[in-house]
Amino acid sequence: MSSAILAHPALRRWPIFPEDRLGTALWTSAQIAEATGGTASGEFQCAGVEMDSRDVRSGDLFVALRGEAMDGHRFVDAAFAAGAAAALVDRPVDFPHVLVADTTEALKALALAARARTTARIVGVTGSVGKTGVKEALFAALERSSRGAAHRSTRSYNNHVGVPLSLARMPARSKHAVFEMGMNHAGEIDVLTRQVRPHVAVITTIAPAHIEMLGSEEAIADAKAEIFAGLEPGGTAVIPADSPHFRRLEAAALEAGAKVVSFGAERHATMRLLDAIPSANGGSLVTCEHPGGRLCFTVAEPGQHWIANALCVMAAVWAAGGDLASAGLSLAEMGGLKGRGARHRVTAPGGHALLIDESYNANPASMRATLAQLGATPASRRIAVLGAMRELGDFGPAFHAMLAEPIAAAQIDHVVLVGDEMRPLMRELGKPGSGALGFSGSFTHCENAAGAISALEEFGVIAGDAILVKGSNSVGLGRLVDHYARRER
Template structure:
């Protein structure tokens, strides 16, 4: 038997029983991964087979890295569990993890804001549970990421928070039946991935699939201010009687009754909670992340904390301590090293992970409100998966860019040709000043363009779809490698 793992979450016998496999030896594991590069001492490796890769090729590497064992469909040298299908085995282990826990489980989806909401909700519940909360990491929200995240959940957790994503109808239905959430949140509906759908209503229907997995007497949490509120509510009521709304409207169950700028950034919010049998109550708290969209996310988070019986005061404190995620709002003060006039410090806002029409509008709207001692610069990448509506949405982006006050505009990707042309039209017809506008093919060209533009006290926003690799621009600027 291998040496016992500190804080083991699975034994080989329990794994074998869950996945219907045969264990070659007795061992314990403290973590689970399907990427051999993430394996650490005591971890379990799932050797998944894909169209372009086979995890069995990396089994030797995981033992070298200290992996405790592997789930394989072919015999290997080293502790392992042999199964017919490793992908099915991962889902089976996820199901077993969900069955064995008494934790309150929360599922999060939405066209925008789901990763940030998931992370903030984890922080809110983990604070009060003294470390007994678990969540999916990174953006592991698909058909392999969700079961992996479930499999990693320790049996003794009090709370589990899982992000679920989709870009086609039917995908969320499968994921939510694995997660079986006690609480299911939809953050917002937007035309993300609309190239795979007939219209935004179809996206709302696909997001509403999350309610299909709700446990008995589970709670659905939906945005009252959404244009698709009634559609979401009807979908939720097919699976639960408990529907809680959040938003800025007076009729929302959890609503913001006052929002003012907070000292040092973010928002100071007073939220009201509709009577739950103990009388209406309110909570004043700070959201560290700036923007109205983050206030909305915070209301959804508080609604979920309340639904699982969590501590609202602790949640409010956690929201005040939030830090932006890499690629999703993290702020960097960067030292400028190019010589005059590019000396001093500038603020870089990293939104490089993803972009759709709604998130672009919200982020540019926040940029318009940023205090700036220098100039405002944007590097904006094309928005993917918009199908035959790509031109319409990219042209509409031009008005939001102008409203942001950006003086240097760098557009990246083919579809941004539509934005560039529309900006040129607006500049010639409506503006009494001429911003600097450039359109480049990729991230390396964007870095070259911006390197000589950044000055002291400038604000630089970088946002675009992940496939464009704008995170490389962020890494280079933050590391001074430009």
């Protein structure tokens, strides 16, 4: 490089940060050994961390986890065939490795070392609905404003294995990081948040997901509020102002010593919705205000629930010291996530149909939100393929039956009900008085995804149809989405 280029004023003003002087490898053998208390077989460097040999990429550290039903050590050969640079193991192998007593505990130790070495601003996200979408939107906003120096948990890696794996993957040079935390039982988020130690803790909403395990929405709110226990000193809690559990969440946050930032339409909301109107791209044009002024931005994702998600994102970016303009641009550019709102334009007799993929998760709140979204979607016919909502326990029959009202309100023409849990809804839709609800469409019931594919093929998808596919992931409706997505044009 010539001295003239080096002397250019723009280059002389280019900011230098302490993390710029760190090594570029994610982990070296010495760092892994020090963090885990293990013994390295030699010197090596790793560019990533992976626990599934099928997902290993060149340069990864393969963590051979041992569970009740599966031992990752069986897949060490496959991991190295896929390009692994080294493995974390509890027995010697004929490849570069770090030998430890327990690979699960070693992964946790590596995660804690990653958290200890970073100077990144950390955001933790939980909630009954919308946590993955909010996490992805937050990452997009913070990655844009930090010029690519943001990190986040991928997929739904939000449990006792996924969170430490996501932490272990965090580059030392990160300036922001976003981690999703989920739970089925009380006490689980408490463990995760103490690993993540967020500067900003976000609760998207409280709804009756996992109510089978916890018994009430109040107990769910308390379990989600455990995220505040891991907040760094001076940290901020971001909570939904419109929730009936707002005061409960606020009290928990204040008890944990957190500053409280809220979002929603309520007058007391910190990030307060002023107006939202449909935009040309099918999303919304949102205007809100906060202590720093007013914001107007576009949300590409359709649906009322994404207006709330966007306010949550803006509140969290503001709390994390991010750039709100970058956040607005990111929200305008977001596309639907696989299983969580991705839209497919599929070929059908006469032209094309729209398929909305919400097949990854379902609970009463998200069902109502996506059914309302379908009702607002222009279409010649509206079709809903609805899979069972799981982990509702004794509340399940009533919650399934109550979906009759939003189905009628959305003016759905045909419903495919999937799973035994959907029988109460089938009976509700089949009652002689169901027309009083406003439902005049048809419906069918089947036991599984294969039956749903057959039922929808028999009904016949034609041009102009809008099809919502929504259900708990264990129902397997992703198979139906894949079946039709092959026809995407």
